[in-house]
Amino acid sequence: MSNFNTAPRSVRLHIGIFGKTNSGKSSLLNAITTHSTSLVSPVKGTTTDPVYKSIELYGLGPCVLIDTAGFDDDGELGPLRIKKSEDALKKVDIAILLFDATANDFKKEEEWANNLRKINKPFLPIISKVDLNSNTEIIEKLIETKFNLKPLKIYNKQADLQQILRKELIKINTDKVKKRSIVEGLVEKDDLVLLVMPQQINAPEGRLILPQVQTIRDLLDHQAIVVSVCTDEIDSALKALSKPPKLIITDSQVFPLVYEKKPKESKLTSFSILLSAVKGDVEKFAYAAHKIKQLNEKSKVLIAEACTHAPLTEDIGRVQIPRLLRNRVGENLQIDFVSGTDFPSNLKDYDLVIHCAGCMFNRTYMMNRLKECEDQNVLMTNYGISIAELSNILEFVDY
Numbered sequence: 001m002s003n004f005n006t007a008p009r010s011v012r013l014h015i016g017i018f019g020k021t022n023s024g025k026s027s028l029l030n031a032i033t034t035h036s037t038s039l040v041s042p043v044k045g046t047t048t049d050p051v052y053k054s055i056e057l058y059g060l061g062p063c064v065l066i067d068t069a070g071f072d073d074d075g076e077l078g079p080l081r082i083k084k085s086e087d088a089l090k091k092v093d094i095a096i097l098l099f100d101a102t103a104n105d106f107k108k109e110e111e112w113a114n115n116l117r118k119i120n121k122p123f124l125p126i127i128s129k130v131d132l133n134s135n136t137e138i139i140e141k142l143i144e145t146k147f148n149l150k151p152l153k154i155y156n157k158q159a160d161l162q163q164i165l166r167k168e169l170i171k172i173n174t175d176k177v178k179k180r181s182i183v184e185g186l187v188e189k190d191d192l193v194l195l196v197m198p199q200q201i202n203a204p205e206g207r208l209i210l211p212q213v214q215t216i217r218d219l220l221d222h223q224a225i226v227v228s229v230c231t232d233e234i235d236s237a238l239k240a241l242s243k244p245p246k247l248i249i250t251d252s253q254v255f256p257l258v259y260e261k262k263p264k265e266s267k268l269t270s271f272s273i274l275l276s277a278v279k280g281d282v283e284k285f286a287y288a289a290h291k292i293k294q295l296n297e298k299s300k301v302l303i304a305e306a307c308t309h310a311p312l313t314e315d316i317g318r319v320q321i322p323r324l325l326r327n328r329v330g331e332n333l334q335i336d337f338v339s340g341t342d343f344p345s346n347l348k349d350y351d352l353v354i355h356c357a358g359c360m361f362n363r364t365y366m367m368n369r370l371k372e373c374e375d376q377n378v379l380m381t382n383y384g385i386s387i388a389e390l391s392n393i394l395e396f397v398d399y
């Protein structure tokens, strides 16, 4: 089995295809994937919900292509479909914007391009169906003068379509899409790293949870020496090692215990904090954690979890953080929970948002949530960081 199909969606480069109904979005997705993934027809409004297709594109790595409903859909369900396309845009790292060569009004495309500029989203303008109309000068001029971009001209039966598109996307990807590795700046070659991973709390039998898997892989990429233990084996592991670990990465839930046991010279952090630095802005999350000190019994906190799993008995988001918060602030502290893609559009009533590390989301989507909070003057922090703050050890934690 090829391994690219198993790359979790959250680490894939998200490429969204946007345009008016019938502009050739689904045809383009099918041409790139060389499969009939998305339904194509001359009927406007064929694609209703976003269609996700995972694919490996040479030079870009694991990607997910997202086909969307036309942004001019004026059917009965049009507004709902457009909202779904706008939601899909929140996850997208690079947007492809189609301009249909057979159309003669591009106001909607211009509106979207303006919006993409405003939200700083890299985008590739494409003129589609050039086999039906090769006279595309007016559209090209419009795109060049208004957005200073050179559009790609394509048609869906073009033999080298995937290759041409890949080249353009690679240029955008290396220029504009930011990436950070999980242990960046914390670990060098041959550093000894101890991982504290209490399996009984949250791992499904026979498997490791995603943040642990991704961290181990990244440590190996950094040529570090990795030792993993469950919580009860910390003392034995430290004794067995010939020197203190350079870094200890723990599950946030046992932060205070690991802090107590750790050698003075070892740095300490958690999986959740490291992941939050990859997915979001850890400096901002750490700053926001100080808001916990100002909470009182009249305050309102939102806890947001990316996973939609049924809450576990000692669930970190549903049980442990609320317990720590109420111990600190008072029993009457109001705490709301959301999970998955549910995220309130009105955040103004909250004093603080505490988000999971977002290992199920991609960075673009998490940054979008952070921005939604900032736009409404609400601070957002992270599970691991808030546990460190509530355990009075945040200042001793590295990220």
Ligand SMILES: Nc1nc2c(ncn2[C@@H]2O[C@H](COP(=O)(O)OP(=O)(O)OP(=O)(O)O)[C@@H](O)[C@H]2O)c(=O)[nH]1
Pocket: 019, 020, 021, 022, 023, 024, 025, 026, 027, 028, 039, 040, 041, 042, 043, 044, 045, 046, 047, 048, 068, 069, 070, 128, 129, 130, 131, 132, 154, 155, 156, 157
């Ligand atoms: N000649 C030609 N026809 C195309 C091209 N791309 C798409 N079409 C045709 O245009 C029609 C619409 O194509 P779709 O790919 O379904 O368009 P869409 O943007 O996904 O449309 P909606 O899902 O309705 O929003 C179909 O009949 C396609 O066969 C192209 O490059 N050349």
Ligand SMILES: [Mg+2]
Pocket: 025, 026, 027, 038, 039, 040, 046, 047, 067, 068
């Ligand atoms: Mg379609």
